[in-house]
Amino acid sequence: xxxxxxxxxxxxxxxxxxxxxxxxxxxxxxxxxxxxxxxxxxxxxxxxxxxxxxxxxxxxxxxxxxxxxxxxxxxxxxxxxxxxxxxxxxxxxxxxxxxxxxxxxxxxxxxxxxxxxxxxxxxxxxxxxxxxxxxxxxxxxxxxxxxxxxxxxxxxxxxxxxxxxxxxxxxxxxxxxxxxxxxxxxxxxxxxxxxxxxxxxxxxxxxxxxxxxxxxxxxxxxxxxxxxxxxxxxxxxxxxxxxxxxxxxxxxxxxxxxxxxxxxxxxxxxxxxxxxxxxxxxxxxxxxxxxxxxxxxxxxxxxxxxxxxxxxxxxxxxxxxxxxxxxxxxxxxxxxxxxxxxxxxxxxxxxxxxxxxxxxxxxxxxxxxxxxxxxxxxxxxxxxxxxxxxxxxxxxxxxxxxxxxxxxxxxxxxxxxxxxxxxxxxxxxxxxxxxxxxx
Amino acid sequence: xxxxxxxxxxxxxxxxxxxxxxxxxxxxxxxxxxxxxxxxxxxxxxxxxxxxxxxxxxxxxxxxxxxxxxxxxxxxxxxxxxxxxxxxxxxxxxxxxxxxxxxxxxxxxxxxxxxxxxxxxxxxxxxxxxxxxxxxxxxxxxxxxxxxxxxxxxxxxxxxxxxxxxxxxxxxxxxxxx
Numbered sequence: 001x002x003x004x005x006x007x008x009x010x011x012x013x014x015x016x017x018x019x020x021x022x023x024x025x026x027x028x029x030x031x032x033x034x035x036x037x038x039x040x041x042x043x044x045x046x047x048x049x050x051x052x053x054x055x056x057x058x059x060x061x062x063x064x065x066x067x068x069x070x071x072x073x074x075x076x077x078x079x080x081x082x083x084x085x086x087x088x089x090x091x092x093x094x095x096x097x098x099x100x101x102x103x104x105x106x107x108x109x110x111x112x113x114x115x116x117x118x119x120x121x122x123x124x125x126x127x128x129x130x131x132x133x134x135x136x137x138x139x140x141x142x143x144x145x146x147x148x149x150x151x152x153x154x155x156x157x158x159x160x161x162x163x164x165x166x167x168x169x170x171x172x173x174x175x176x177x178x179x180x181x182x183x184x185x186x187x188x189x190x191x192x193x194x195x196x197x198x199x200x201x202x203x204x205x206x207x208x209x210x211x212x213x214x215x216x217x218x219x220x221x222x223x224x225x226x227x228x229x230x231x232x233x234x235x236x237x238x239x240x241x242x243x244x245x246x247x248x249x250x251x252x253x254x255x256x257x258x259x260x261x262x263x264x265x266x267x268x269x270x271x272x273x274x275x276x277x278x279x280x281x282x283x284x285x286x287x288x289x290x291x292x293x294x295x296x297x298x299x300x301x302x303x304x305x306x307x308x309x310x311x312x313x314x315x316x317x318x319x320x321x322x323x324x325x326x327x328x329x330x331x332x333x334x335x336x337x338x339x340x341x342x343x344x345x346x347x348x349x350x351x352x353x354x355x356x357x358x359x360x361x362x363x364x365x366x367x368x369x370x371x372x373x374x375x376x377x378x379x380x381x382x383x384x385x386x387x388x389x390x391x392x393x394x395x396x397x398x399x400x401x402x403x404x405x406x407x408x409x410x411x412x413x414x415x416x417x418x419x420x421x422x423x424x425x426x427x428x429x430x431x432x433x434x435x436x437x438x439x
Numbered sequence: 440x441x442x443x444x445x446x447x448x449x450x451x452x453x454x455x456x457x458x459x460x461x462x463x464x465x466x467x468x469x470x471x472x473x474x475x476x477x478x479x480x481x482x483x484x485x486x487x488x489x490x491x492x493x494x495x496x497x498x499x500x501x502x503x504x505x506x507x508x509x510x511x512x513x514x515x516x517x518x519x520x521x522x523x524x525x526x527x528x529x530x531x532x533x534x535x536x537x538x539x540x541x542x543x544x545x546x547x548x549x550x551x552x553x554x555x556x557x558x559x560x561x562x563x564x565x566x567x568x569x570x571x572x573x574x575x576x577x578x579x580x581x582x583x584x585x586x587x588x589x590x591x592x593x594x595x596x597x598x599x600x601x602x603x604x605x606x607x608x609x610x611x612x613x614x615x616x617x
Contacts (some may be wrong), residue, residue, distance in 0.1 A: 187590075253584070274567060313556065319515075343551050343553040428556050
């Protein structure tokens with residue numbers, strides 16, 4: 001059985017000691033919508049080991065929290081070597097002047113204790129400039145093999161308190177891990193933490209697989225497999241290990257599957273007789289409904305978060321463009337009108353933006369636009385960028401980038417177009433699908 | 440029909456044929472694994488078969504090496520070129536003579552597009568080639584389509600030379616029909 005989501009009972013205990021009221025927490029604030037030019041300096045000293053078994057995690061936890069925050073581009077770590085003060089007790093008062101002296105604005109302190117395979121992690125956040133604690137302390141409890149998740153939860157809480165947005169660090173990404181020559185590629189379905197850690201392979205590579213989509217609950221994955229010789233859609237439950245083929249349409253190539261937001265069904269493409277249309281299937285009944293019937297390509301569907309609309313690409317106008325139609329089918333409205341071709345529209349989990357791939361003048365871009373097609377912005381440009389997927393908070397996009405003559409890799413960029421980063425993977429990787437923030 | 444038995448005879452043929460395809464010149468030969476990646480049955484792993492003599496017009500080797508097992512397309516198009524029609528006419532003549540074979544029509548795209556779109560485009564190309572064979576009297580019952588999109592290039596070199604040979608429909612002789 002694949003044990004994807006390690007058991008983590010997170011008791012978000014509020015540590016009342018020396019806490020201040022939330023109203024006083026306001027000064028430590030980042031507005032991330034406009035992009036941040038000057039990242040906020042923070043300090044993340046090693047977690048205080050509250051017993052000897054906790055000692056081995058002191059530094060590791062701090063490094064994961066710091067890496068998460070630094071990787072957003074919104075924060076800049078003042079490294080431990082530069083610290084003047086040493087946090088030796090989690091509950092002792094903070095000497096703010098020691099942190100002001102090295103220009104730290106946000107101070108995070110933590111503590112860890114381990115008993116057997118159980119682990120408890122605590123943290124507090126301080127606004128150094130105003131000399132106040134931000135919010136109350138939090139405590140997470142779980143097993144030691146989920147220690148990275150607890151560090152992600154600390155980082156999510158810090159990110160959320162400072163930006164006012166929900167975090168995205170304790171989340172996972174499904175992708176295709178590639179190996180072998182380009183002409184005879186092995187492609188395996190894989191899942192990893194959003195920072196590239198804890199990679200697990202979900203298929204063995206014997207059959208070609210492409211284009212996975214993770215459910216909003218994070219437990220199920222749809223993907224296209226060539227295991228029968230033609231493209232078919234597989235549904236995998238990562239909790240139970242169960243797998244089945246779904247969405248069979250006789251004589252058709254079926255591909256490009258996506259879950260409905262409530263997970264009760266899927267929408268996908270079926271190509272037959274030179275024509276590709278969108279279909280919707282209810283998983284409980286197996287009932288299949290045709291959503292489009294244009295003599296053109298309709299593919300790469302994506303639901304609005306409320307499940308009422310589907311955005312997709314179609315070349316019915318002559319070139320690929322982005323359309324929106326009701327989730328039950330019906331008249332589609334074109335929303336992309338710029339130069340070039342538009343593909344792979346993906347609705348933001350916040351509902352406000354649609355990310356897409358754009359091909360123009362021999363270059364590929366990841367961009368975003370509003371749902372009416374206005375305010376188009378291109379975030380990237382390269383030889384080949386494609387397959388955008390949204391972080392659960394709708395602030396970061398991960399995508400596939402392929403340098404000319406190179407291998408595909410995963411990259412992330414924030415919605416302001418800043419902070420382009422390569423996401424580490426064990427080898428060439430493509431087709432990311434970013435799962436939910438884990439509970 | 441069982442996948443293994445279908446692929447038994449002819450997988451090896453595809454590999455060798457690609458090397459000698461007159462339309463491709465020497466281009467396909469350099470990669471070594473050419474053809475294996477295209478036939479769709481590589482996973483079956485059985486590559487025993489009799490290629491026949493390309494000088495024998497009834498041989499599969501003749502189909503692949505003399506007639507040519509593939510046709511090419513321009514960017515984002517599924518329209519058959521005049522050269523493609525000519526190849527397909529000869530393919531149809533061979534298939535109408537050698538009625539014991541069934542075929543898989545593979546559709547492929549170059550890498551300059553998104554994955555889903557290219558699967559759809561590959562299906563269009565395979566369908567265009569298949570419909571032409573049907574118009575030439577080849578029974579639809581002997582054919583099925585598979586689109587690989589951009590994921591089974593003949594050669595990946597990130598240059599025009601490769602993109603041109605990757606935009607193709609390949610008539611893969613998949614086994615003895617019926």
